[in-house]
Amino acid sequence: MVDVRDVHRTYGSGPAAVHALSAVSLTVAPGELVALVGRSGSGKTTLLNVVGGLDRPDAGTVHVAGTEVTALDDDGLVRLRRDVVAYVFQTFGLIPVLSAAENVGVPLRLRGLPVADREHRVQLLLELVGLGAQAAQRPGEMSGGQQQRVAIARALAGSPRLLIADEPTGQLDSETGLAVMALIRAVVESEGMTAIVSTHDPVMVALADRVVHVADGRLVDA
Amino acid sequence: MRQQLVLLARRGLAQARLLAAVLAVVVAGTVVLGTCVLLLTTGADRAREAHLRQTPAGDLAAEVAIGEVPVDARGAVDAATGVLTDALGPLPATVSTWASSTVRGFGTGANGRPQLAYLAGISDLPARAELLTGRWPAASGGPGPLEGVLPARAAELLGVGPGAELTLAAGESAPGTAVTVLVVGTYAPHLADPAWQRDLLGGAGYTAALDFGVWRTSTRPAYGPLLVDSAALLAQPGGLDQVRVVAHPDLTGASAADLDAAAAGLDAARTALPEALTGQDATSRVDAPLARTLAAVRTQQGVTGSAVLVVALVGLALAGTALGLSARLLTGRRTAEAALLTARGAGRRQLAGRAAAEAGALAVLATALAVPLSALLFRGLTSLPRPAAAGVTGPLAVTWPLVAAVAGGAVALTAVLVAPALGPVAGGAAVRRSRRGVVARSGVDLLLAGVAALVLLQLRAHPGASADAVDPLLVAAPVLGLLAAAVLALRVLPLLQAGAERWARRSRGLVGSLAAWEVARRPHATGAALLLVLATAAATFATGYADTWSTSQVSQAAARVGADVTVPATVPAPLTQGDAVAAVLGGTVSPATERPVSLGSLSATGTLPPTTRLVAVDTSVADDLLVGDLPDGGRWSALTAGLGAPGRAPGVPLVVPDTGPAVTVTGTGADGVLGVRPVLVVQDAQGARSTLTGAELPLDGTTHPVVLRDAADATPGPGTRLTVVGVDLQLSLRDPSAVDPAAARGVAVSVQLQLAGGPPDGTAATWTARPPLGSSPGLLDRAGVDLTAGAQDTTFAVRGQVSPAGLLVEQAQLLLTAYPPPPAVPVLLTADLAAAIDARPGDGITLGVGARTVPGRVAGVTPWLPGAPGEPGVLADVEVLARALETTGDLDPLVDSWWATGVADPATAAGRLADAGLPGAVTRAGVAAQLRDGPLRVGLPVVLWLLTAAAVGLALTGTAVHVAAVLESRSVEVARLQGMGVPRRSVAAAVVLEHASVTSVAVLLGAVVGAVAGRVLAPLMTVSETGGVPVPAPVAQWPWPTESVLVAGLLLGCAAVVVPVAGTLVRRAATVHLRLGDAA
């Protein structure tokens, strides 16, 4: 599903250059939930950005679902995000003026789903993340955990094949974080999705199929 | 402190773009203010100077007229000069004198009639007349005769030239001794110089008939003035009729204070003059056209000043709104910072101090920028074609009032920036439930609307501006009206938002829905929308008002002149004057009667206005002649239909052959004791009446040729084409002693009047003979006339019976006309007059015209009187009026002026008429230009252009600030959308759509507000030159093309601001924020 090959990413140049990723290669099988762990500044976020097409590596290739992400132009990347990859941000990434249901509906509107189908699916997704009753609430009126669950529901709405989550529980207390992690675990299984999740929290790691350790921009075998 | 400044500077740098925008708004607002101040100060000074430069010298003079000149004329003149120069105070003045002697006997003429002459002494003689032969009189003081120059006309008629000695008798009304004058030259007066109007003969040099004698009952030929040295004339003991001392002040560079002092001084001179002349036993009078001119200038400047203040206020309100919006955005971006500072222990006072310091810095910077910009803008505006033509252009002006106003304005505007810092610090930037409609919910808009409505009602109840002071009502009304309407219009926004919300819910797509949600849920749209509504309203209102005002000036000019061109008829008017006018102007020419009329109402009640004007023109061509706009597009022909215009009177053509008119009279009556004086009433091609009078001839059975003379005592020139429309035979006794006063029996009279001329015109009118209305019964009876028309001539055979005894007491008149006597003159009363005397159509009314009274009938009401709009008056048909007056036996000239419309090249009409000897023409175009583009008037269009430009500028700047700030605050959100796979183009489209819809709605609402304000307010704000209600009433204009261009320009301008900002934002958002791991 995901094939990262010999990827390099360096920020800056000269003596101040930071080698965020050095010769990283990684393969993730379909349906696999991979946890990226490592110390702060080790390069987790950089790797996720490169995999998701939000950043370009200096060298190396990335394939997602058979598409060479590193060779895509802007339009190709837009299509990739719309159809293949979904992101869950540490800061939830919801649109503040939209209600929970409307936020979840955005990817569906992007696909031009009929209104009735859209509303039905939004309701289903919200119920899936346990927020059926909060559909009309705006992000500002919800707790962090609820917001992150809405963000997951929204990420799922487009039926992506790859879910990329960067410290989805970073802003949540451990109990809520665990619940969100469990949710991701559950949807990966129920929807047959592939997921790469970065996290600091070793407790969350337990839920992953596989754990990849990152240190100083390199993958290290545990 | 240093730390504080460093922090301020750092913060300023970080928000440089927003601060620059705020600065731009403050500068724009203060530039409007500064330019208005320049218009009110420097502009007003220049306008006054330009106006005074263009004013004829006669209207800037101040003069003292001394009648019953005392023996010490020189002393009286010196005293008067002193009074005048004192009155004019700081204004340097040149003083001239015009002294004229009493009219004295001056030998007898060729026909043995005694004739008259008079002397005059004029300052700066060479400037007022041209020397034709000889030399100017020397300043004589020594022995020998007085030297003088004769008018060329008089010299020609008298057959004398330089070297001749003329002796003026010490005549009846001229005490003193005879004066002998040595003629040293001849001159022709410069008649264009209005000073000649002071002359007894108006510079004509000769008149055949000067009213003379104690009761001015007899007439004699008179010559003059014989110009002699002024000092010598004043030194003559007695014999002076009148001395005028005229001061012409030099007004170049005169300050407003100087002029006020002069006006006050001239007022005081009225009491100072008699005091200065005490003991001189003279009658004296101060006539100060200068004071009237200055008062008129002050009134007009007050009226224009009010308009400038209106614009300044609207401009400030706009700038305040724009700034309020910017301030909110600025505060919004600083809430986090403020929260941080508060958390670190900064008190509210500290925060406010920080904000104040920042505002102060902005104010200083804004002042430094706005002062030169205002000066430049003012110069640019006054250099536009219309103001430049008015002569108000000048060098760059940086004045203290400008600096003070700009600095004050900058402080006031930047204070708006401080205000939010004084409020409680809002927590967090989270967007909670929309605050939309805060203004609407609070009811502030309703309150404002209520106040505006009250002001409007007040304005309607008391239309017009007060003449002297700036009218606060007139000044406040537009600002309040526009603000109220704009705020009220915002009530539409929530409806729009609700609609957008509904639409988004039902929509399938994303782009439209995103835009709709943003429109529906972003609260700060209200501030931006208010600015746009207000700015668009101000711009469209200013444009509409400018058009309403201009149109009204043109309409007022048309009403004031009545026709395209009017020119006063000379007195007496030559027979061919109408033809001359028609030849010069072309188009439709009508004789017009314009004079006071006294109304005696037969059936109407009520109070008569003190002065009522009579205007009579040829209403058979009303639509071609009268030019003023009637309400609701009414036609003059429809209005004047009831005036009974019969067109030209029928008559007998009279073509004057080379040998002069061939008219003979043969008659019998009472064995030659009776005489007849035939008077022909003739009409020219324009329908104007005049008379040709013959000498008295005996009715002795023989045929007498008649020598006809016109009112100017001239015989009609060969080729003159006239129509005889009436004949007046004045019967008198040649030898009263042959009549027995007791004999009551009438004697038969028959008169044959033969005219060489074609047959009567095709109307084959029947001529009737009758004594004039109101003549003594029994004086003349059984009158009749038979007309025999040959191929070459027409003979009137008139018969009647006259009482010779009656003729001892009065003359008998026998009037022949080809028209029946009109029963009454139908007239239109002006509406106010009709209301004042409670007259209704059909009411009888008597019209006192001169010494005669003719019956009239109220045919209807006219909204205003052509040529004298706003005055109470009476409009009649000139032909009907002429017939009515003729019927009473009044054959005096009725033509006071000539009116013409459809003339070729109206711009040069006045000049062409003056060249043809008809000075004083008034053209509609000239009056319109003066009212619309005159120096004292052009300030209004200029300031409205300024408002339009400022409104557009502020709308665009405000929109730019708003869009930039709002979009920047949303860049994370925009990045998130892109992260979800929404194409960049769609995100940009959503952003543009959102702003475009709010912008368009706001601009359209603004246009509606502007249109409504234009319809309601503009006519009320359009006042006449003197601040009164204009006549005709102003009609609101809405110049669609200009307004459409303006609205389209605003929409395009906003689009030009939104589209690139949105594009940049979306692009930048993706590169900056579209990353996992970025805190947002």
Ligand SMILES: Nc1ncnc2c1ncn2[C@@H]1O[C@H](COP(=O)(O)OP(=O)(O)OP(=O)(O)O)[C@@H](O)[C@H]1O
């Ligand atoms: N835009 C950037 N410019 C320069 N250096 C960057 C940039 N983004 C990341 N880095 C650097 O690259 C390295 C890897 O950063 P990255 O954000 O991938 O770490 P991370 O493992 O996600 O850390 P954390 O667990 O704290 O989120 C760090 O040294 C960081 O300083």
Ligand SMILES: [Mg+2]
């Ligand atoms: Mg990270």
